[in-house]
Ligand SMILES: Nc1nc(=O)c2c([nH]1)NC[C@@H]1CN(c3ccc(C(=O)N[C@@H](CCC(=O)O)C(=O)O)cc3)C=[N+]21
């Protein structure tokens with residue numbers, strides 16, 4: 462049987478970072494160095510790893526980055542104050558508050574406090590609404606990264622049936638909107654979907670964004686499907702596993718993303734992209 466081609470997110474993300482390096486050089490020559498602030502509240506080892514990855518990627522591309530670490534006991538008001546300060550800081554074009562936040566802080570209140578023009582995650586309700594109504598907006602990084610993987614791999618999206626498993630605000634909902642915008646026919650499935658397999662087996666493009674290790678197995682996939690694995694599941698030892706049973710599904714798939722090395726690096730690349738976009742827009746306003 463034909464083996465599924467690997468969609469190499471690590472390599473495609475490296476290519477995008479290289480493109481963004483030129484963009485950053487150009488912006489710096491015009492007097493604006495893109496700047497990203499990453500706020501991390503509390504200590505969470507997975508979050509620490511991701512934030513390190515973001516900071517390293519910024520340095521590679523020439524984006525100024527600031528890490529703001531706040532203790533676990535930080536109050537919601539203190540965090541909101543920090544965000545307002547960054548909203549006013551003209552050297553910062555993008556603000557990211559690393560999720561999840563401690564239990565006593567409302568992520569919705571926090572995200573809503575970020576200036577929508579600095580919301581490089583694309584999580585602010587203004588940006589979510591702009592995306593849903595077809596206006597220009599910051600695109601959420603993981604969904605945008607998935608679209609870039611499909612585009613740069615030459616996968617045809619228009620007219621195809623995409624099945625999205627998962628309905629989160631961060632991945633499932635926005636990726637379904639982006640796929641529709643690219644003229645796919647989209648089915649959304651979730652934890653309460655009956656006969657899930659009957660849906661996933663119809664997919665020309667299957668997006669697994671469930672958050673459970675290896676829930677998608679070979680019986681869930683139509684032969685020749687393109688399989689995108691958004692899962693980032695860590696076991697007790699911290700080892701990463703996707704939502705897709707990669708070894709089992711790969712032989713059936715036409716293309717498949719690995720975990721790690723698939724969607725994850727693209728999420729960071731698109732964050733850098735949004736930060737450059739924000740810096741560019743700020744420059745326009747200052748002309
Ligand atoms: N406000 C906010 N924005 C986010 O974008 C955000 C967040 N909060 N909270 C956590 C999730 C998770 N996330 C990842 C980014 C990169 C990788 C990544 O680069 N993964 C590598 C592996 C990294 C490793 O080995 O741990 C890979 O898949 O190859 C993974 C996960 C962004 N998130």
Ligand SMILES: [Mg+2]
Nearest residue numbers: 576577578579
């Ligand atoms: Mg503004």
